[in-house]
Amino acid sequence: MLAAARQALRELQAEQLEEQAAAAGDALEAEASAETEPRLYFEKLPDFVDQFLTKAYRREIPARSTWCAEWWKHPEAVLRLSALWRAWEALRLEPGTGMSVWWRDHADPHMARLLDTNGPFKGCTRDQHQQNGKLEPLPFDTPPPELYDPLTYAG
Template sequence: MASQPDKKQEAAVTTHFGSADEFVRKQLIGSYRRRVIAHGSGGGMRWKAAWWDSEEAQQRMEALWRSWEAARQDEKAGMSSWWINHCDPHMKALLSPEGPFADSKDENRIGAPLPYTAAPDGMFKDDRQPLLYTEQQKQQQEEQEGQESQGGTQPA
């Protein structure tokens, strides 16, 4: 009988962050530092501290979060690929003077994190999910399916 994965193995296959908001708050705004200026201040990038107030931004941040979670599993080129193929294009669209934050009045200083305003309570539910099977979990699943196909395990 195969043993169950221990807590450490289970943690290794769940998302690191529980929501797009947690990802933005704890990862993105500190690592993606760009000078943003208020609408009416001329050209330049725009960002809204209440980013979650835009449906487009919510969808893009959800995509960025989920793709970041997948990329962190690839120890070789995953994060490089994430920056080039996911983060940069989404952030370019979001920060564009014509993007969803075009009318934002939020600003920051050069080198400072992007401004952030907490989302309303309950807006983002914790959604930690398994990402990938560990080899042990995959083997257990295959063994269980084999037993069921041979009639060795009765359905509950």
């Protein structure tokens, strides 16, 4: 019986050592991946918009364009600006043409939509948020359940 108890204790200790080794390996792996992942230059979207975008994208805002100083109150604008920020964070690290690609493929198209008179800031003026009322979301009806079947999209 003493031998069986010693054997059980050795197995328990071996199991605990394996768990500790696995935990240490996971910790090292997490630390290594954290070191290889680049840090964000701008920690938050408002930092990117305030400290970079509004300074880099200097424009006179003509009567046919719109911008809202309270951009965070417009869901589409937040999504577009977030996309611009994330793309900028990724492309700033690309050597050579990274920033050119960001301007051409991201900034110019998104900013054109944001500043468009029928864009997300419609009804806003440069100095005042949505004087003409709130923009409504697109109409939506719940689709039939079979549309959610993955085979529907197989082609």
